[in-house]
Amino acid sequence: MHSDNGNFHERCYALLKQIPAGKVTTYGEIARALNSRAYRAVGTAMASNRQLFAIPCHRVVRSNGAIGGYALGPDKKAELLINEGVTVKNGRVGQLDAVMHRFPALPESTGGKRYP
DNA sequence: GGCGTGACCCCAT
DNA sequence: TATGGGGCCACGC
Numbered sequence: 074m075h076s077d078n079g080n081f082h083e084r085c086y087a088l089l090k091q092i093p094a095g096k097v098t099t100y101g102e103i104a105r106a107l108n109s110r111a112y113r114a115v116g117t118a119m120a121s122n123r124q125l126f127a128i129p130c131h132r133v134v135r136s137n138g139a140i141g142g143y144a145l146g147p148d149k150k151a152e153l154l155i156n157e158g159v160t161v162k163n164g165r166v167g168q169l170d171a172v173m174h175r176f177p178a179l180p181e182s183t184g185g186k187r188y189p
Numbered sequence: 190g191g192c193g194t195g196a197c198c199c200c201a202t
Numbered sequence: 203t204a205t206g207g208g209g210c211c212a213c214g215c
Contacts, residue, residue, distance in 0.1 A: 142196030
């Protein structure tokens with residue numbers, strides 16, 4: 074149709090902006106929110122992010138609770154999360170379920186099947 | 190046009 | 203609780 078709204082990357086950024094402070098999400102969750110399995114591409118999008126201050130990519134952690142990677146280093150990422158109120162211990166997020174942010178379902182995927 | 194890479198995820202041991 | 207192996211997708215060269 075008209076256009077795909079740019080790139081898959083931009084959609085990830087849009088979701089990141091919807092994450093409030095004190096909350097975090099996972100790469101897989103973002104891919105899920107986009108109804109895709111491109112968890113790998115999500116990470117690539119973060120790595121491609123040049124606006125660390127505009128896009129809170131530091132609020133994205135691994136689904137296993139690990140901090141993950143960061144352009145300024147994982148240590149800096151943990152510090153930012155702690156500064157926002159997220160409990161980080163030994164480079165891992167505590168109670169990830171408690172700080173996990175949930176995204177709304179996509180309008181085109183509402184109601185029926187998801188993956189064929 | 191095709192191939193390798195990567196801020197990953199899941200399961201089995 | 204760690205560790206290893208296999209699989210998935212979008213992007214750049």
